[in-house]
Amino acid sequence: MSKAPKLKEAAVDLISKYFGQNTASVYxxxxxxxxxxxxxxxxxxxxxxxxxxxxxxxxxxxxxxxxAL
Amino acid sequence: xNIRKIxxxxxxxxxxxxxxxxxxxxVFMLSTLHLIFPVxxxxxxxxxxxxxxxxxxxxxxVQLIIAAGLxxxxxxxxxxxxxxxxxxxxxxxxxxxxxxxLIAYPILGMGVYRGYVTAGIKLKLVKKSLLMxxxxxxxxxxxxxxxxxxxxxxxxxxxxxxxxxxxGYGLGDLILVVGSLFAIxxxxxxxxxxxxxxxxxxxxxxxxxxxxxxxxxTMYGALVMEGVKPYLYVNLIWAAAYMxxxxxVLENYIHILSVQKNIKLQLQQRK
Numbered sequence: 001m002s003k004a005p006k007l008k009e010a011a012v013d014l015i016s017k018y019f020g021q022n023t024a025s026v027y028x029x030x031x032x033x034x035x036x037x038x039x040x041x042x043x044x045x046x047x048x049x050x051x052x053x054x055x056x057x058x059x060x061x062x063x064x065x066x067x068a069l
Numbered sequence: 070x071n072i073r074k075i076x077x078x079x080x081x082x083x084x085x086x087x088x089x090x091x092x093x094x095x096v097f098m099l100s101t102l103h104l105i106f107p108v109x110x111x112x113x114x115x116x117x118x119x120x121x122x123x124x125x126x127x128x129x130x131v132q133l134i135i136a137a138g139l140x141x142x143x144x145x146x147x148x149x150x151x152x153x154x155x156x157x158x159x160x161x162x163x164x165x166x167x168x169x170x171l172i173a174y175p176i177l178g179m180g181v182y183r184g185y186v187t188a189g190i191k192l193k194l195v196k197k198s199l200l201m202x203x204x205x206x207x208x209x210x211x212x213x214x215x216x217x218x219x220x221x222x223x224x225x226x227x228x229x230x231x232x233x234x235x236x237g238y239g240l241g242d243l244i245l246v247v248g249s250l251f252a253i254x255x256x257x258x259x260x261x262x263x264x265x266x267x268x269x270x271x272x273x274x275x276x277x278x279x280x281x282x283x284x285x286x287t288m289y290g291a292l293v294m295e296g297v298k299p300y301l302y303v304n305l306i307w308a309a310a311y312m313x314x315x316x317x318v319l320e321n322y323i324h325i326l327s328v329q330k331n332i333k334l335q336l337q338q339r340k
Contacts (some may be wrong), residue, residue, distance in 0.1 A: 017187070018264070019325060020121025020129035026332050030339075046328055052260025054186075 007036050009061050011043045018050055040064070073323075080105070085305055096296040100150055101303055106311030111136075111143025113315050117322040120329070126230055127135050128264075131184045132321070134272075138177035139314060144235055145169035163234050171234070174241030177275075181248040183253070184268065188258045203250045210246040210279070218242045235286070242282050249275035267321045274313035281306035 007029045016024035031039050040060065047056035084102055091099055114136035149166035190201070218239030223232055249272045252297035256268035284303045285293055291302035 016125065016129075017127040019328060020125035020132075022120060022122040022125075022330050023325065023332070026329060026336065030332055032338050048262070050259075050263050050324065050328075052262035052265060054260050055258060068338065 006067055007039055007063075008032075008034075010067060011039050013062055014043060014059060015046070018047065073319065074316070077312055081309065081312055084308060088305055089301060093296050099296070099301075099304070100154060103308060104146055104150055106308045106315060107139075107143045108147040110311045110315035110318065111140040113322060114139040114318045117318045117325070120322060120325050127187045131180055131187055132318075134176060134183055135318070137287055138173045138180055138317055139318070141169045141173035141176060141275035142311075145173065151297040153248055163214060163230055168236050169235075171237045171241055174244045178248045181251045181271075184255050185251050186271075190254060190258050195257070198322035199254070201256060206275050207247065207250045210250075211243060214239065214242045214246055214279070214283065218286055223284060236284065242279055242286075243280075245275050247277050249279070261319070263324045267317050270320070273308050274317060277300060277310035277313060282309060 008028075010042060011031060012024050012028045015027050031042075034042075043063075044060055047059060049064075050056075051059070084105070087102060088099060110116055112269045114132075118129075118136040123133060125133070145166040146170075148169060152166060153166060159215050176223065180232035213251070219236055221233040221238045224235065227235075252268045256265045256272065257263035259268065284306065293303045
């Protein structure tokens with residue numbers, strides 16, 4: 001069973017944490033019907049640029065672990 | 070070096086040249102010019118907060134609190150400018166601008182603290198060398214500010230209100246000492262990310278502000294107010310501090326804006 005809806009929700013929350021609710025709401029629309037891999041690649045890219053690769057990896061690891069992906 | 074950094078440096082250089090070439094009867098012109106930096110920092114910070122969304126939590130909340138602090142300093146500078154130049158109350162104590170100056174210190178301190186919490190820093194994982202450096206610098210600066218800004222600021226011959234205001238600035242600077250050191254720890258947490266640059270530049274701005282405050286409140290305050298050279302140049306230190314703070318929030322604003330534009334563009338292309 002796809003974890004996409006939960007992943008999408010968690011990814012949008014993570015974006016909101018660092019980029020604010022305005023950016024998160026646009027990503028919310030963008031992630032609709034996107035596969036898990038695209039969502040993870042997308043958040044990895046913007047987070048690495050903003051909070052550094054190490055911190056981004058840490059955040060994404062926490063996210064995927066919480067969803068048991 | 071990006072174009073914005075060049076523009077900021079050019080403006081600062083131009084203002085510095087005007088300060089150096091100015092004469093004592095041009096204090097009004099200099100104080101008008103000085104408003105560029107605090108008002109600029111306040112406006113950019115407010116816009117940054119808007120682009121995050123005022124109801125945002127975490128980093129968005131951090132930006133909102135920092136914006137509130139910078140807006141408070143901006144208001145203080147404008148009110149002080151009006152009091153000094155248009156109303157005959159320059160020596161009145163307490164001054165309304167003091168309230169806005171003083172309230173900004175704990176607000177900014179809170180902003181940095183929230184930034185620290187948002188970063189989820191585990192002290193055990195912070196490099197010992199960085200922690201030792203931060204703690205040593207914190208201890209030294211705290212002693213210096215506590216002595217010059219609090220102990221020496223107390224004047225037994227002055228009335229209680231004057232002393233409360235003067236001590237308030239000393240305590241405010243203590244908050245800034247701790248805040249700037251926390252900002253360095255937060256910057257370290259974000260490695261090579263854009264948010265690390267934001268915190269590093271904020272820390273540099275706070276440190277520069279501390280230098281200006283220390284020179285003003287402990288040694289040369291009256292001479293700075295009278296526009297006597299070279300003491301007058303303390304204003305340039307504050308201008309540099311505001312410029313650093315404005316630059317930090319501007320770069321952050323531009324980054325968030327570009328992220329939003331990029332994703333909106335991708336959404337449009339999909340349609």
